[in-house]
Structures are given as structure tokens and as C-alpha cells.
Amino acid sequence: MLAHEDSSPESDSDFDASELTDKELQEAFSQGKLKPGLNVILEGKKKPFNDVSGLRQSLKDLMNELPWAERMDVTVDPVAETAGQNGQTAPNTPDINAEDDFQREMCFYRQAQAAVLYALPRLHQLKVATKRPDDYFAEMAKTDQHMQKIRQKLQIKQAAMEKSEKAKQLRALRKYGKKVQTEVLQKRQKEKSAMMTQIKKYQKGLSDKLDFLEGDQTQKKNKTGGSAAQKAKKGPSAKRRYKDQKFGFGGKKKGSKRNTKESYNDVSGFRASVAHGKGQRRPGKKGGKNANKRPGKKVRQKMKSKTR
Known part of the structure; x- marks a missing residue:
């Protein structure tokens, strides 16, 4: 702590030159408290000054002046x-x-x-309002133009972030697609080289198997849904279902008109004339069912030959 030397002890306790501002230093110089001389270092802390009477007087002045x-x-x-x-x-x-x-x-x-x-x-x-009215309007510290600029900057920043994220996703998808394409090309090249090796062995007579030619057919079966057994498990095709719906479902034809226990016991639709070809003849008609039917050509020729 620095202080100026002064003959009077009052100057040492009144102020500290190192903690004063320029304005306070000018006032102290005008009052004659600052004098030229050497600065010395004072050891120890400055004793606090507590003016109780002055503080009470200031408090009394404030209480008397303002309500x-x-x-x-x-x-x-x-x-x-x-x-x-x-x-x-x-x-x-x-x-x-x-x-x-x-x-x-x-x-x-x-x-x-x-x-x-x-x-x-x-x-x-004292009739002083303690609650804010419902229609209270508080003006913002910042103007609408300033807030509009901030909003535009935030929108631009958000759009840039979304664009960057989208570009990152596109790069990742492009990288993944390129990887898959490379794997597919490598697989095709490997299959092609294996097939050429098998063909060369067959041409030289080192192998008599042609199983490698069925590789494409196996792949086609896998793409179209597998073998017939797998198709049977899945059920009929859409074309077959449409035809069944339009023309019927087929099924067993042989023995479909044979009697069953239920049809044998059911005699509600039985007609003797229909079943045996018999019945009462209608008046004015001769014969039965085929009374007016003309004989066939061969029958007529035989009848002619007999008459001769």
C-alpha cells in the first residue's frame, strides 16, 4: 500500500492515494492534501472507519425527505x-x-x-396497486427490427445445418451403394472365372459333370419363387384362383351321381313316371313316351326287306 508522506497524521488516515480515481486525486490536490515528496510503503492493513453518527444522520435525512x-x-x-x-x-x-x-x-x-x-x-x-393489470403491455428492450434480424440468422443457420446433414446422409448412401456394387461385381467375376475353369476341365476331359451349367437355372428358380413343391406350399397362383372363381373348382367327377344315405332316404322329389317311364296316358294320344317317334333308317330298311 502506497501513501504520500505528510506531516499531519490526519492525512494518512483520511485517504489512500493508490485507491483513488483521477477525479478524486484532482480534488485532493486542489484541497492541498497531496504534496510533493517521496512515497513510502506502509506495513499493515488499513483500519476500517465506521462513522456511526454520520450514517444515522443520513438515514434520518432520507426518512424525513421521502415518503x-x-x-x-x-x-x-x-x-x-x-x-x-x-x-x-x-x-x-x-x-x-x-x-x-x-x-x-x-x-x-x-x-x-x-x-x-x-x-x-x-x-x-395507500391505494398503491400491487398486481399487474390484465392489459399490461411491456415494451421489449430490443426493437422488432433487431429481433427480425436474429430470427433470419437463426433460420439461415438451421437451413445450413439441415443442408449439411442431408449432404452427409447422401454421401453415406452413395458410399454404401458403391460398396454394394463393388461386392456384386466381384461376386459375378468370381462366378464367371469358376465357370470358365469348369468348362476348360470338361473340354480337356478332366470332368464329365455339367452341374455348373445349372447355376443360372437355380438362380432363376430362387427369383421366381423356388421349385414346384415350394409353390404348392404357397398355394395356387392368381391366374388359377381367377379361373376357379369363373369356371368352378373342378374336383371329382366319377361317382358324383351315386346315391348316399341322405339321398336314399329323401323321397320328396321321387316321381314314378319319370323314374320308370310309366304313367297314365293322356286322352287322344297313342302309345307312351316315344309313340310318335319315327324309326331309324336301318330299322326301316330291315322292315322293307322283310316285306319282300
């Missing part, structure tokens, strides 16, 4: 703390451990609560 609605100063004790479990209120306990954060904050909270309970009725007596 309470302008000052809003409230000095009250904290609200009585509840015991908790038994529901009874405990008296104010001034013995609070300042090092305990929870106790200290609870004391502040209860003191603020007591100040509100004291100040609100007094404000109502």
Missing part, C-alpha cells in the same frame, strides 16, 4: 418457523448457524415473507 411509498423500507423479524411434524409454530430463534447454508437461506426466506405480510396491507391503505 414511505417511495422508499419501501421494511425492517421486521422473520416469520415464526413451524415445527413440522406436530404442526405447532416455534418461536423465533435468533441462534442461527451462519455457516449452515440451509438455515441461513430459510432465515432469509422467512424474513422476506414477514416483509411482504407487513408491506402489502400498508400499500393497500
Whole structure:
């Protein structure tokens, strides 16, 4: 701590030159408190100065000059703390451990609560509004033009991020597609080289098997749905189902008109004339069912030959 030498001890205790601003230094120089000389280092801390009488006078001046609605100063004790479990209120306990954060904050909270309970009725007596009206309009600190610029910047930033993410996904898809295409080409090249090797062996007479030629057919079967057994498991095709719906389902034809136990016992539709070709003849007609039917050509020729 630096200080200027002065013959009077009052100058050492009144001010500290190292902590003064330029304006305060100019005022001190004009008052004659600063004098030329050597600076010396003072050991030890500066003693605090507590002007109690001056502070009380300042407080009294403030209380006398301004009304309470302008000052809003409230000095009250904290609200009585509840015991908790038994529901009874405990008296104010001034013995609070300042090092305990929870106790200290609870004391502040209860003191603020007591100040509100004291100040609100007094404000109502003075007809001072304590609630914000419903149509209250608070103008923003920033203008609409400034907020519009911020919104545009945020939109541009979001669009750039979306574009970057989309480009990243496209690069990943392109890379994956290229990898798959390379694998397919390598597989085809491998199959082709294996087939050429088998063909060369067959031409030289080293092998008499042509199973390698069925590879394409096997692949076609796999693409079209497999063998007939696999198709049978899947059921008939769409064409077969359409034809069954249009023309019928086929089925067993032989023995379809044979009697069953139910048809044998059912005689509701039985007609003797139809079953045996017999019945009562109608008046004015001769013969039975085929009475007026002309004989065939061979029968007529035989009849002619007999008459001769």
C-alpha cells in the first residue's frame, strides 16, 4: 500500500492515494492534501472507519425527505418457523448457524415473507396497486427490427445445418451403394472365372459333370419363387384362383351321381313316371313316351326287306 508522506497524521488516515480515481486525486490536490515528496510503503492493513453518527444522520435525512411509498423500507423479524411434524409454530430463534447454508437461506426466506405480510396491507391503505393489470403491455428492450434480424440468422443457420446433414446422409448412401456394387461385381467375376475353369476341365476331359451349367437355372428358380413343391406350399397362383372363381373348382367327377344315405332316404322329389317311364296316358294320344317317334333308317330298311 502506497501513501504520500505528510506531516499531519490526519492525512494518512483520511485517504489512500493508490485507491483513488483521477477525479478524486484532482480534488485532493486542489484541497492541498497531496504534496510533493517521496512515497513510502506502509506495513499493515488499513483500519476500517465506521462513522456511526454520520450514517444515522443520513438515514434520518432520507426518512424525513421521502415518503414511505417511495422508499419501501421494511425492517421486521422473520416469520415464526413451524415445527413440522406436530404442526405447532416455534418461536423465533435468533441462534442461527451462519455457516449452515440451509438455515441461513430459510432465515432469509422467512424474513422476506414477514416483509411482504407487513408491506402489502400498508400499500393497500395507500391505494398503491400491487398486481399487474390484465392489459399490461411491456415494451421489449430490443426493437422488432433487431429481433427480425436474429430470427433470419437463426433460420439461415438451421437451413445450413439441415443442408449439411442431408449432404452427409447422401454421401453415406452413395458410399454404401458403391460398396454394394463393388461386392456384386466381384461376386459375378468370381462366378464367371469358376465357370470358365469348369468348362476348360470338361473340354480337356478332366470332368464329365455339367452341374455348373445349372447355376443360372437355380438362380432363376430362387427369383421366381423356388421349385414346384415350394409353390404348392404357397398355394395356387392368381391366374388359377381367377379361373376357379369363373369356371368352378373342378374336383371329382366319377361317382358324383351315386346315391348316399341322405339321398336314399329323401323321397320328396321321387316321381314314378319319370323314374320308370310309366304313367297314365293322356286322352287322344297313342302309345307312351316315344309313340310318335319315327324309326331309324336301318330299322326301316330291315322292315322293307322283310316285306319282300
